[in-house]
Amino acid sequence: MERDPCNNKNPKRKRGLWLPHEDEKLYNFITRFGVTSWSSLPKQAGLERCGKSCRLRWMNYLNPELKREPISQEEEDLIIALHKKFGNRWARIAESLPGRTDNEIKNYYNCRIKRKNLEHNTTPNTYKPDEKLAEESDYSLTMAVTQPTCYFFNFQSTGVKEEKVEANSGSNMNSMATYDMTNYSDIRISNENNEKNCNYIDFQSATENEILTRLDCKEKIEEVQDVKRLEEYINCLSTLLC
DNA sequence: AAGATGTCCAACCGCCATTGG
DNA sequence: TCCAATGGCGGTTGGACATCT
Numbered sequence: 318m319e320r321d322p323c324n325n326k327n328p329k330r331k332r333g334l335w336l337p338h339e340d341e342k343l344y345n346f347i348t349r350f351g352v353t354s355w356s357s358l359p360k361q362a363g364l365e366r367c368g369k370s371c372r373l374r375w376m377n378y379l380n381p382e383l384k385r386e387p388i389s390q391e392e393e394d395l396i397i398a399l400h401k402k403f404g405n406r407w408a409r410i411a412e413s414l415p416g417r418t419d420n421e422i423k424n425y426y427n428c429r430i431k432r433k434n435l436e437h438n439t440t441p442n443t444y445k446p447d448e449k450l451a452e453e454s455d456y457s458l459t460m461a462v463t464q465p466t467c468y469f470f471n472f473q474s475t476g477v478k479e480e481k482v483e484a485n486s487g488s489n490m491n492s493m494a495t496y497d498m499t500n501y502s503d504i505r506i507s508n509e510n511n512e513k514n515c516n517y518i519d520f521q522s523a524t525e526n527e528i529l530t531r532l533d534c535k536e537k538i539e540e541v542q543d544v545k546r547l548e549e550y551i552n553c554l555s556t557l558l559c
Numbered sequence: 560a561a562g563a564t565g566t567c568c569a570a571c572c573g574c575c576a577t578t579g580g
Numbered sequence: 581t582c583c584a585a586t587g588g589c590g591g592t593t594g595g596a597c598a599t600c601t
Contacts, residue, residue: 334569334595356586372587373570408589423590424568432566 331365335374339364343371344379377418384416388425396422397430 335343346362352375355368364371377383388396392414399410407419407426414422 332571354586369572369587370570377569405590419589420569427591428567 332370335378339366340374340379343374347375347379373420377420382416383418388417388421392417393425393430396426400426400430 342362342364346358350361352358352372355372358364358368358371359366362371366374395414396410399413403409405423407423411417411419411422
């Protein structure tokens with residue numbers, strides 16, 4: 318059988334940047350008929366591209382579900398956290414950032430975050446995923462905290478308690494913290510003791526993706542039950558952050 | 560003003576896993 | 581069971597544009 322001619326050995330196949338009329342053909346075809354086979358799509362759509370090229374163009378550019386705005390600070394924090402957890406598994410990271418593609422995240426990381434890290438001499442130029450973190454259950458979460466102040470809360474009891482952990486405030490280091498969520502219904506993280514910049518998470522009902530992408534702080538936190546265990550977590554977190 | 564250099568990102572390459580005949 | 585086709589992924593490249601000298 319003939320190999321997929323999507324390579325530089327096929328001089329007839331069009332390459333390079335996509336032209337507007339090509340985009341239009343591809344967009345119109347997919348929105349009208351959908352995709353059953355990328356390999357046969359170019360011919361059906363009247364395009365002189367290979368299937369892989371069409372797939373890439375759709376996935377990375379034409380798909381109407383893609384976000385067009387620049388990556389936000391919150392998204393950047395999430396990318397850093399997920400990269401720490403998963404390494405260069407960009408597709409896996411992209412699953413937690415709706416509307417963002419693996420290519421976009423990869424480019425963003427390689428251009429901006431890596432450069433920032435080099436400027437601040439914090440993280441190595443390349444690093445491997447934290448295998449331990451990557452193996453953790455759905456009840457675990459890794460978050461990036463820049464100049465962090467962290468609050469742990471639990472709604473399940475009476476009594477009010479709030480604990481705070483502060484990292485080296487003068488440092489620009491991106492720190493990581495891992496939490497076991499099975500025992501706490503909420504963790505809130507703030508960079509500036511500012512409600513607007515808090516992350517609020519309802520661990521009881523949220524999926525991991527929802528947790529990872531939830532960026533708004535919507536409720537006041539009230540109670541903590543297991544203070545002793547909480548303090549252990551905070552001590553552990555302090556070590557990680559400092 | 561113009562060439563050099565740097566940055567960003569779209570697109571390609573090649574490998575690997577899966578699928579199906 | 582084998583093997584070609586296909587899809588998906590991460591690494592890399594090259595060109596457009598911005599900034600610097």
